[in-house]
Amino acid sequence: MAHDADGRQATAREDLQDYVRDLAEPLVPYAGGSGARITLGVNIAHHDDAAADLEGYARPLWGLAPLGAGGGDFAHWDLWARGLAAGTDPGHPDYWGSPRHLDQRLVEMAAVGFALALVPERLWDPLSGAERDRVAAWLTAALDREHAPNNWNFFPVLVSLGLDRVGVAHDREARHARLDRLEGYALGDGWYADGDTPQRDYYIPWAMHYYGLLYSALAGAEDPDRAARFRERAAEFAVGFRHWFADDGAAVPFGRSLTYRFAQGAFWGALPYAGVDALPAGEVKGQLLRHLRWWRARTARTSPHGLLSIGYGYPQPGVAEQYNGPGSPYWAMKAFLPLALPATDPFWTAREQPPAALPAALAQPHAGAVLMRSGGDVTLLSGGQHNTWARGGAAKYAKFAYSTRFGFSLPAGELGLAQGAYDSMLAVSDDEGDPRHFRVREQCLPPVDVPAPSENTAADPQADPDGTVCSTWYPWPDVEITSWISAAAPWHLRTHRIRTGRALHTAEAGFAVDRDGGVPVRTEDEGAAAAVSAAGDLTGLRDLDGTRTGTVIELLPGTNVLARRTVLPLLTAQLPPGEHWLRCAVLGAGPAQAAAWDEKPPQARH
16 A cells, blocks of 8 residues: 555555556656647657657556546646647647558557547547547548457447547447457457467457457447457456466566556456456455556666656567557556546455465466466466567567566577577577577477377367477478477476487577576586576576586576566587487576475476
């Protein structure tokens, strides 16, 4: 809990209201005279500067609108109302521009529609008749534009809901065709696909479910069957999504758009907003509040000068996608949706519950992943996903493991292991010289020549009660590698079958560990490599065949998404052409479980 200036203990609701204001207030000096263009830096995204400045204006509305709808104060609504009038005026120098097909403006217009639906008295009512006409014309232009064939189809739906609220006539029926398309992405166990893509990441909870629940709350009375389906899928998804969060509130860093930070927890706020009670209100409240506390404790590192930076655990431009501009991180404010609920809502009156007792491993086949819990931390074992178009897509999806304690690393270059930062990967090279170029798993393909799941093997994550994912990948056409990754908390096990037509240098890594403050213990010997941080976090590998050499290297700074400077334990070996098997046990543990390193590791199952 926070405390007010007079020492009074603030409620969780008041604390989150303060958090929204703390995030929005620093934006005001960057808004210019009109309020339309919030320019937070030099735009490095693929869209133009006007769209980037619109992003800076619109994305804070994901938090400000619920704040206002729930009666929370904000001193600068007049600035946002003036900005809406200026940004939609073609004759104003700060005009945002007319939306084109597949335009970034379409993304941000959804936030404006959402805000009009929740707080028209703040943004619409202060405008003159002519200003309202221009806002209506600008928003209506989005309705028939081509949107990306994924969660983007929700954007014109949200615009339509905003136009409904302020009484602007438009083709309301057109949104049902988009909603039908979106429902066609439903899979099972509450999961969606985000279009025709193998990615199952945070876009499922913070986009597909989030927008569906908004629709259920705002339009459910007139479309009750669809609203019920959205709620039912979200209820199913909630049970499994708990496994993505550590006991301290940290979410597994995985996938693209990580700079949106605590949007990871937005789903937990959308559930009560839409009246979904799949889990007790106190449990849902705990999920959201722990997550926001985890992030707020890192505000000094992630938000210099009060502005959310591009990055994850600290300002890190390399984590950005090609569509991330300076204002992109403010999608994080989607996490504040429950502020629109009154203080008497069960979400706010319920006592916050601690983390639920969850099993040590859970297979999630639709995500191609196994979620493993140990010591309050979460490790995601990945075997079914890849991304070849996002910046750093292989590192964000196709590593073997992702950890709430150790994060993961992004490459800083292509030459050598220190630049490549290949934590939780098997890196292979056919170079003779040193330093070498290495290749890693970039695409997770169905396993080759592996017995069917009915024979109790790892071809399907559900086949192994402890949880195993399996995939085949091809660093070169004549090199085939099949990898089995299995949960064995606090360890995980890796087995690789390598069929190679060329000689290879191999390096297999554990997690990267923070080296700030020194690394007091390093173990490097035949068949084992470990590093321990100054705080006592340990990461290491033990070769189960005893054929590889252990070592520890320093990675380039700014590669890991949580720690700015890291070291990485490795097992290395040279392989001639032919078939080879590599097996190891990998440990990533906090101080309370680091002693497991000195115990006998579990044995490979494959």
